[in-house]
Amino acid sequence: MNNSAVVNPVPSDAVVVDGVSMVFNEGQQNQVEALGSIDLVIRPGDFVSLIGPSGCGKSTLLRLIANLLDPTAGSVLVNGKSASQARVEQDYGMAFQQSGLFEWRNVQKNIELPLELKGWSKARRRERSAEMLELVKLSDFAAHMPWQLSGGMQQRVAIARALAAHPPLLLMDEPFGALDEMTREHMQAELLRICAAAETTVVFVTHSIPEAVYLSNRVVVMSPRPGRITEIIDVDLGDDRDEDSREDDEFYARITDVREALRGADRVAGARGIEDR
Amino acid sequence: MIRRGLRRAALFIVALALVAVTWELYVAFGPEDGGEVLGMRILPRASERAMPHTWEMGQRLFDPEVRGQDRPIWLAVTGYAWYTFRMALVGFLLGCTFGIALAVLMSRFRVVERGLLPYVVASQTVPLIALAPQVAALGGNWDLPKWTWVAALGAFLAFFPVSVATLKGLSSTSAASLELMDSYAASWWTTLTKLRFPAAMPYIIPGMKLGATAAVIGVIVSEVSTGVRGVGFASLTYAQKATSDPAQVYTAVFGAALLGLAMFGLVVGFELLVMRNRPAEGSS
Ligand SMILES: Nc1ncnc2c1ncn2[C@@H]1O[C@H](COP(=O)(O)OP(=O)(O)OP(=O)(O)O)[C@@H](O)[C@H]1O
Numbered sequence: 001m002n003n004s005a006v007v008n009p010v011p012s013d014a015v016v017v018d019g020v021s022m023v024f025n026e027g028q029q030n031q032v033e034a035l036g037s038i039d040l041v042i043r044p045g046d047f048v049s050l051i052g053p054s055g056c057g058k059s060t061l062l063r064l065i066a067n068l069l070d071p072t073a074g075s076v077l078v079n080g081k082s083a084s085q086a087r088v089e090q091d092y093g094m095a096f097q098q099s100g101l102f103e104w105r106n107v108q109k110n111i112e113l114p115l116e117l118k119g120w121s122k123a124r125r126r127e128r129s130a131e132m133l134e135l136v137k138l139s140d141f142a143a144h145m146p147w148q149l150s151g152g153m154q155q156r157v158a159i160a161r162a163l164a165a166h167p168p169l170l171l172m173d174e175p176f177g178a179l180d181e182m183t184r185e186h187m188q189a190e191l192l193r194i195c196a197a198a199e200t201t202v203v204f205v206t207h208s209i210p211e212a213v214y215l216s217n218r219v220v221v222m223s224p225r226p227g228r229i230t231e232i233i234d235v236d237l238g239d240d241r242d243e244d245s246r247e248d249d250e251f252y253a254r255i256t257d258v259r260e261a262l263r264g265a266d267r268v269a270g271a272r273g274i275e276d277r
Numbered sequence: 278m279i280r281r282g283l284r285r286a287a288l289f290i291v292a293l294a295l296v297a298v299t300w301e302l303y304v305a306f307g308p309e310d311g312g313e314v315l316g317m318r319i320l321p322r323a324s325e326r327a328m329p330h331t332w333e334m335g336q337r338l339f340d341p342e343v344r345g346q347d348r349p350i351w352l353a354v355t356g357y358a359w360y361t362f363r364m365a366l367v368g369f370l371l372g373c374t375f376g377i378a379l380a381v382l383m384s385r386f387r388v389v390e391r392g393l394l395p396y397v398v399a400s401q402t403v404p405l406i407a408l409a410p411q412v413a414a415l416g417g418n419w420d421l422p423k424w425t426w427v428a429a430l431g432a433f434l435a436f437f438p439v440s441v442a443t444l445k446g447l448s449s450t451s452a453a454s455l456e457l458m459d460s461y462a463a464s465w466w467t468t469l470t471k472l473r474f475p476a477a478m479p480y481i482i483p484g485m486k487l488g489a490t491a492a493v494i495g496v497i498v499s500e501v502s503t504g505v506r507g508v509g510f511a512s513l514t515y516a517q518k519a520t521s522d523p524a525q526v527y528t529a530v531f532g533a534a535l536l537g538l539a540m541f542g543l544v545v546g547f548e549l550l551v552m553r554n555r556p557a558e559g560s561s
Pocket residue numbers: 024025032033034052053054055056057058059060061
């Protein structure tokens with residue numbers, strides 16, 4: 001366990017968030033101070049989870065890294081570039097709670113969307129989408145329409161789409177939130193396998209403590225109003241975590257750590273919104 | 278699919294038969310010189326002159342337009358309707374192009390929407406009957422055949438529903454999808470063609486259905502006041518002979534109805550093509 005002290009950032013870092021704060025509707029009556037002075041360094045290959053009570057600014061932080069929002073103060077670097085540069089060069093893929101597939105495109109065409117926008121040739125797109133379909137084990141469903149798939153399958157397509165261009169960074173906002181427990185655990189294992197294969201850095205927003213601990217090598221605990229990082233908890237389940245890791249002592253110990261850190265954060269704000277599943 | 282088609286065709290025939298039966302019942306039992314409801318004369322006269330029997334109308338289809346000709350009237354009417362259909366189709370396509378372009382422009386620039394929308398709405402309250410001869414006269418100066426102006430007036434009525442529907446559709450793209458396109462740093466044009474436009478299709482198509490019908494109405498009305506000889510003009514000339522040949526005018530009415538159905542069917546065909554891979558309505 002270490003506190004949120006800034007580890008000296010180096011140019012090769014995947015994400016450097018430096019003194020970022022975010023105020024919505026500044027100067028107006030409905031002004032919201034969503035994030036207050038966030039420092040966070042994410043190394044290549046890290047799997048970092050953001051956890052905290054509802055409204056503490058997890059999605060906002062993710063959007064700032066994605067350059068879908070501009071910070072009120074501070075700066076964000078992705079792969080040593082400014083966040084906007086990284087967005088233009090499509091250095092990251094994104095996946096949300098809702099799969100957000102285009103209903104008029106079949107599974108394969110959905111996965112190829114980012115490649116199409118990059119101007120890849122048809123042959124090259126076909127090759128890559130076939131590879132991605134294999135990865136998420138949906139090769140038999142290439143020609144299906146999204147609405148013909150189950151929720152978990154749709155989510156896998158969305159992940160395949162996010163990873164199609166082999167981005168070095170994957171940003172995910174509660175991607176498994178809508179899934180049942182069984183599918184969810186299965187998807188977690190799949191995600192670990194996929195990201196290990198592609199050596200992808202992941203920033204993962206979740207409400208579930210076991211999910212955060214199982215997936216991450218670092219869990220970032222946040223508290224609301226304004227959103228801050230209260231604690232960063234290292235998890236050492238090894239690189240080859242599997243279903244058995246869920247029985248591990250380390251797993252339980254870190255769950256307890258995260259829960260206590262969250263209680264601390266909760267006491268500050270009196271907010272709720274964390275599930276124990 | 279085929280079964281559904283058959284069922285629809287059967288329903289259509291049943292509906293047609295019901296209309297015919299209602300008509301005959303009214304002719305048989307309705308008031309001979311019309312009737313009043315709440316002091317207003319709105320019930321039609323049930324006399325044979327005003328409301329000929331359905332079988333007489335049917336028979337009339339096979340008699341010539343004017344005594345002495347060989348050509349049965351249904352052929353003549355089909356000819357008129359086909360002419361009108363072509364004008365309405367040109368008008369409809371023109372109206373769709375213009376309506377969609379206008380909607381794209383309005384969704385792109387809020388200023389344009391604010392400035393233009395009142396005029397777009399006002400344009401639809403201009404009395405077309407009064408406008409048509411002026412427009413046609415104007416057309417004379419430009420040396421274009423008269424039918425192009427009739428088609429243009431059809432477009433004038435067709436663009437409105439298409440434009441309003443498209444505008445609504447373009448602005449109802451989900452925020453998450455827009456954010457996704459943003460995350461790819463996609464340009465405005467790319468976002469329009471890959472996301473906004475396909476996502477707007479379920480809105481645009483009902484607008485096109487209204488537009489197709491509006492184009493037909495626009496063309497028929499304009500024919501009357503410009504003297505272009507389509508089915509609208511034919512109904513007018515037939516109506517003038519209504520005292521001596523009451524069934525004749527209804528043959529033109531059939532022609533016009535058939536033409537309206539054909540236009541509508543065209544859009545339905547387009548819908549089946551575009552929406553064939555979309556989830557069925559109601560589920561999602
Ligand atoms: N576009 C916006 N305009 C105004 N306020 C916003 C906007 N987006 C977020 N906020 C505010 O910022 C705060 C943080 O929101 P955010 O969505 O980041 O929370 P979160 O941690 O993701 O919550 P949840 O766990 O419920 O998803 C909230 O108080 C929210 O009201």
